[in-house]
Structures are given as C-alpha cells and as structure tokens.
Amino acid sequence: xxxxxxxxxxxxxxxxxxxxLAFDQGVVFVSENSSRSLYxxxxxxxxxxxxxxxxxxxxxxxxxxxxRLADIKxxxxxxxxxxxxxxxxxxxxxxxxxxxxxxxPFEVELVIAQVNPTPAVTAGTPVELFHISYDGSLNDARSYxxxxxxxxxxxxxxxxxxxxxxxRDEAIHLAVSLLRDAASRPLExxxxxxxxxxxxxxxxxxFRLNSDQLSPLIG
Amino acid sequence: MxxxxxxxxxxxxxxxxxxxxxxxxxxxxxxxxxxPQALAALANAGQPLMSSLAQHSVDxxxxxxxxxxxxxxxxxxxxxxxxxxxxxxxxxxxxxxDAYSAVAISGAAGPAVDLAKLFATELEHYxxxxxxTLSLDGRATKLxxxxxxxxxxxxxxxxxxxxxxxxxxxxxxxxxxxxxxIGGKYLAQSYAATGSGSLVAKGTLKxxxxxxxxxxxxxxxxxxxxxxxxxxxxxxGGPDQLRHIYPLIAVIDSAGYREYADSDVATIVDDVFxxxxx
Numbered sequence: 001x002x003x004x005x006x007x008x009x010x011x012x013x014x015x016x017x018x019x020x021l022a023f024d025q026g027v028v029f030v031s032e033n034s035s036r037s038l039y040x041x042x043x044x045x046x047x048x049x050x051x052x053x054x055x056x057x058x059x060x061x062x063x064x065x066x067x068r069l070a071d072i073k074x075x076x077x078x079x080x081x082x083x084x085x086x087x088x089x090x091x092x093x094x095x096x097x098x099x100x101x102x103x104x105p106f107e108v109e110l111v112i113a114q115v116n117p118t119p120a121v122t123a124g125t126p127v128e129l130f131h132i133s134y135d136g137s138l139n140d141a142r143s144y145x146x147x148x149x150x151x152x153x154x155x156x157x158x159x160x161x162x163x164x165x166x167x168r169d170e171a172i173h174l175a176v177s178l179l180r181d182a183a184s185r186p187l188e189x190x191x192x193x194x195x196x197x198x199x200x201x202x203x204x205x206x207f208r209l210n211s212d213q214l215s216p217l218i219g
Numbered sequence: 220m221x222x223x224x225x226x227x228x229x230x231x232x233x234x235x236x237x238x239x240x241x242x243x244x245x246x247x248x249x250x251x252x253x254x255p256q257a258l259a260a261l262a263n264a265g266q267p268l269m270s271s272l273a274q275h276s277v278d279x280x281x282x283x284x285x286x287x288x289x290x291x292x293x294x295x296x297x298x299x300x301x302x303x304x305x306x307x308x309x310x311x312x313x314x315x316x317d318a319y320s321a322v323a324i325s326g327a328a329g330p331a332v333d334l335a336k337l338f339a340t341e342l343e344h345y346x347x348x349x350x351x352t353l354s355l356d357g358r359a360t361k362l363x364x365x366x367x368x369x370x371x372x373x374x375x376x377x378x379x380x381x382x383x384x385x386x387x388x389x390x391x392x393x394x395x396x397x398x399x400x401i402g403g404k405y406l407a408q409s410y411a412a413t414g415s416g417s418l419v420a421k422g423t424l425k426x427x428x429x430x431x432x433x434x435x436x437x438x439x440x441x442x443x444x445x446x447x448x449x450x451x452x453x454x455x456g457g458p459d460q461l462r463h464i465y466p467l468i469a470v471i472d473s474a475g476y477r478e479y480a481d482s483d484v485a486t487i488v489d490d491v492f493x494x495x496x497x
Contacts, residue, residue: 043347065235067347068249072234075250075340076257090231097232 004105008134011107012054017149019158019178020051020111022127022142023171026205027113028196030175031148032187041195043206045070045082047115049197053148054108054134062091062108084114088130088138096136106134109147115197115205126199154182168198169217172209176218189214246344247337247365258337258368279454281416282312282323283444284384284395286409286430287437290472291393293384294441295323296416296449297464298456308456313467315476317342320358320385321469325414326400327377330369334379338362355385359396359404367402380413386471393471416448416455423447435487438468438479442491458488 018031018040029041029051040059041051044066052059066087074082091110099105110132129141144162146155157178166174172194180187195208209217223230234253243249250257282295295312298305306328313323314335322338324331341361346352353361362383369379383396395407409430412420423444432440442458445466449457458465465484470477 037350039350062235064348065237067344068246068253069231069234071246071340071344071347072250072254072257075246075336076254086231090228090235093228094232094235 004099005135008099008105008107012109012134012148013150015053015148017151017154017179017182018051018053018111018147019154019175020113020129020145020147021158021162021166021171021175022129022144022164023168024165025126025200026115026168026196026198027127027129028168028171028175028194029111029113030172030179030192030194032179032183032191033193034191039195039208040193041208042067043204044087044112045074046079046203047117047197047199047205048082048084048087049113049195049206051111051113051147052108054106058106059108059110062094062106062110066091066112084112084128084130088112088132088140091132092136092138094136095132095134099135109133111145111147113197115199117199117205150182154178157181168196172214172217189218192218244345244348245361246341247361247368249344250337279452280312280325280414281412281420281445281448281452281455282325282382282414283412283417283420283424283441284323284382284407284410285424285428285437285441286393286395287432287434288430289434290386290470291384291395292434292437292441292468292470293321293323293382294438294445294466294468296445296456296466297459298449298454299328300454303453305456308459308462309464311467313469313478314339315469316358316383316385317346317352318475319352319388319471320355320383321471321476322362323382323384323413324379325382325417326379327372330372330377331379331381334365334369334381338365338381341365355387355394358385359383359394359406362396363398363402363404365402366398366400370401373400382411382413384471386473386475388473391473412444412448414455416445416452419451420444420448434470434472438470439487439491441468442466442484442487446491446495458484460485460488 016032020029042063044050050063070082095106112130114128116126129145131139131145144158189211194214197205198207279300284293293313297310299307299310316322316339322335324335378400380398380400386393395411397405397407397411410424410428428440446457449455465481468479468484
C-alpha cells in the first residue's frame with residue numbers, strides 16, 4: 001500500500017502544479033501547460049468544472065466519464081439537479097477502488113469545482129471545491145486547492161497571499177505570480193492554461209482564456 | 220453492461236469504469252449503453268398502437284424555415300390536437316439545438332419534444348467531450364440518425380418529423396434540412412415546411428419568398444404562410460390576438476439564435492392582417 005502511494009505521488013509530482021482559486025464571482029484554474037490543445041481543465045456541466053494533474057490518458061478518461069454522468073442526470077431529471085458533490089463522491093469511490101484493487105493505482109489528482117449563481121438556494125455558499133486524491137481521499141474547500149508538481153510550497157505561499165473577494169483578474173494575477181516565483185524559467189501567456197467558472201456568464205459558466213486574452217492580465 | 224438504477228453509486232462506478240474502454244462522443248450512445256430505459260423508442264418495438272391510444276396522441280402542426288439575406292428564420296404554430304380536440308394552444312415546437320441552430324418538430328408531440336431535448340443534449344455533450352462543435356452537416360446527419368432510431372415508435376403510428384435550420388458563422392451561410400419519417404435527410408433550397416399544414420404553407424412560400432430579403436420581410440412571409448396554413452388545416456393554430464398567443468418565430472444569424480418576443484410578433488401579425496384587409 002505504501003509502495004502504491006509512493007508510486008502515485010511520484011507520478012503526480014513529475015507534472016506541473018495547478019492552482020484552483022475562488023474569486024468574487026466564481027473560481028479560476030491556473031497552471032503551466034505548454035500544450036495548445038491537450039488541456040488539464042474542462043467544462044463538466046453548467047456550473048461544474050474539472051481540473052486534473054498527473055497522467056493525461058487517465059484523467060482524460062475520468063473527465064469524459066464525469067461529463068457523461070452529469071449529462072445523464074441532467075437529461076433524466078433537470079439541469080439544476082446536477083451538482084458537484086455526487087460527482088466528487090463517484091470519483092472518490094472509483095479512485096479508491098482502483099488504488100486497492102487494480103494492477104496500478106491512478107496517477108491523478110482531481111479538483112471538481114462548482115459555482116452557485118443563486119446562493120439563496122445553497123445557503124449562501126458561492127463556490128465549492130472538491131479535491132480527490134489518487135487513493136480516493138476526498139476533501140472539500142471554499143477558497144483554494146493546489147495539486148500536482150511541487151504543491152506544498154505553493155500551497156503555503158497561496159495561504160499567505162489569498163484574499164477572499166478578489167476579482168477574476170486579481171486572482172489570475174496572483175496565481176500566475178506564485179507560479180512564476182516557483183518556476184525555473186519565465187512563464188508567458190503561451191505557457192499557461194487559465195480557465196474557470198464565472199457566475200456572470202449565462203447558463204454555461206465555464207470560460208477559457210486564450211493567450212491574447214491572458215497576456216494583458218499578467219504583464 | 221450490468222444495469223443499475225441511475226441514482227446508485229454502482230451506476231456511477233460503471234460509467235467511470237467504462238469510459239476508457241468505450242469511446243464515443245455521442246450522448247445518445249451513452250444513454251443506450253447506460254440508461255436504455257430513457258430511450259423509450261428502442262425498448263418497445265413492433266406492436267401496433269391500440270386505436271384507443273392513437274386517438275389520444277397529440278399531433279398536427281405547421282412548422283417552417285426560410286433562408287434570408289443574413290441568416291435563417293424558423294417558426295412554428297402553437298396548436299396541439301388530439302383527434303378533434305385542441306389539446307394545447309401554447310405548445311412550443313421550435314427549440315434551440317445549440318448557439319447557431321434549431322429544431323422544429325411535427326408529429327406526435329411527446330416523442331417529438333423528447334427528440335428535440337435529446338438532440339440538444341447530444342450536441343452539447345459532443346462539444347464538451349471533443350472540444351469543438353459539430354459542423355452544420357454533422358448535426359443534421361446526427362438528427363437523421365435519431366429519427367431513424369425512432370422507427371419502432373414510428374411504425375406504431377407515433378411519427379416524428381423534425382426540421383433543422385442553422386447558421387455557420389465561419390462561412391456566413393444558412394442551411395435548412397428536411398426529414399422524412401424514417402430518417403431520410405434532405406437539404407432544402409431556401410425554404411421548407413413540415414406538418415399537416417405544410418402543403419399550404421409551402422404554397423405560400425413558393426409564391427412569395429425570396430432568399431435575398433431582409434429579416435422583417437422574411438418574418439412577415441413566415442407569418443403569412445402560417446396564417447394561410449391555419450386557415451386551411453384545423454390542426455394548425457393561427458395567431459390568437461385575444462389570448463396573446465402567437466406563432467413562435469426564431470432567427471439564427473451571425474449573432475446566434477434568438478426568439479422574437481410576443482409583442483414583436485404581434486406587431487408583424489397586425490401588418491399581415493392589415494394587408495389582408497381583416
């Protein structure tokens with residue numbers, strides 16, 4: 001079991017870190033990603049998004065499965081009935097079972113994010129973040145989650161610098177500056193993947209910024 | 220594939236486990252594999268529909284689409300009939316499929332509305348999985364496949380015939396596709412209509428419509444055709460100025476899909492009636 005955990009942790013640490021931060025009207029994902037088309041983050045449903053680090057083919061399959069589960073539920077009931085917690089639980093069960101039983105554990109860590117455009121319905125919690133680890137451990141957070149790469153020092157730096165109610169651009173700027181501090185080379189817009197959920201967008205809240213949109217925000 | 224109730228943890232696990240083995244970007248395929256009970260058409264084939272049930276099935280319609288200078292109009296009346304009775308006077312028959320396309324439906328109301336919802340979900344699912352939208356022709360082809368898959372219910376008399384219209388913002392062109400009850404797909408030239416009043420509507424469109432007109436002219440023509448159809452076909456409803464229930468008019472152009480507010484349709488209806496001296 002310890003060997004498996006070690007194996008999984010090493011695989012995940014080999015990749016680049018990903019920061020998920022809440023801002024005043026949603027949540028933003030920021031990570032280093034040199035690919036123009038292979039993404040670490042994705043839309044799952046109207047107000048739910050997916051972010052992952054680790055082995056691409058493994059988290060890509062999990063991403064598609066999450067979209068399927070969400071669309072099946074939304075189709076059979078109603079769109080507003082699809083929420084992040086049951087999805088996070090399903091991922092937690094799947095990764096947990098795989099960790100114990102499969103030939104090799106998943107080398108992935110996931111963040112499932114949800115924004116609630118009508119906080120009155122959800123008792124005033126605008127953003128929910130779920131962190132699912134390679135062994136199925138599930139934790140929730142309200143402000144930020146850091147996964148992958150050398151996560152621990154980044155987490156410490158973010159804890160010191162995070163402010164609730166930042167604007168989207170402030171949150172992006174903060175995350176990028178922390179990644180730049182930790183990086184061994186300069187990071188430009190083309191080296192970054194920035195996406196998230198914005199409650200101001202109609203129905204489908206997921207957004208992705210391309211290099212042209214990102215450059216002016218990060219200097 | 221073992222069947223679990225879709226609320227159960229085992230269901231979620233089976234979906235998660237199969238996603239790497241079973242590659243498809245089609246939500247229709249996903250439902251067929253994991254929740255076939257949600258696709259009623261595939262389950263119950265072959266039995267003729269009991270005549271007592273057939274009398275109560277809700278159908279009849281006129282829906283139409285026409286290409287104009289800047290895009291395409293898609294419109295439908297609001298009446299649903301069940302035999303000689305008017306079952307609904309406010310039925311929606313035009314549905315956005317995605318940002319730049321729409322489906323209008325005719326035939327048995329329940330299955331037709333389901334088809335429209337399934338189609339919209341299919342398009343969005345594909346876009347989320349693959350990372351880009353289907354081409355207009357790809358969407359039209361997928362809709363044809365869904366009509367074909369509906370065949371068991373069609374053979375029982377619950378016919379569903381859609382009309383598909385879309386705008387391609389990259390080439391600035393609009394297309395209309397018509398279908399037959401068993402899934403044949405046909406590209407229309409500049410207009411199309413389906414439903415019990417479609418023959419009358421097409422007569423009007425053939426006489427009056429030109430694909431180069433502006434939006435106001437195009438919407439007026441669409442309403443003209445629907446009024447003509449309503450006057451000839453008892454299963455098609457005309458504008459109801461008493462209850463403010465009007466045909467549903469939608470435009471798809473470079474700005475995407477948008478619907479006319481009732482008040483705006485009402486204004487153009489006034490023009491149409493004025494020109495007829497009513």
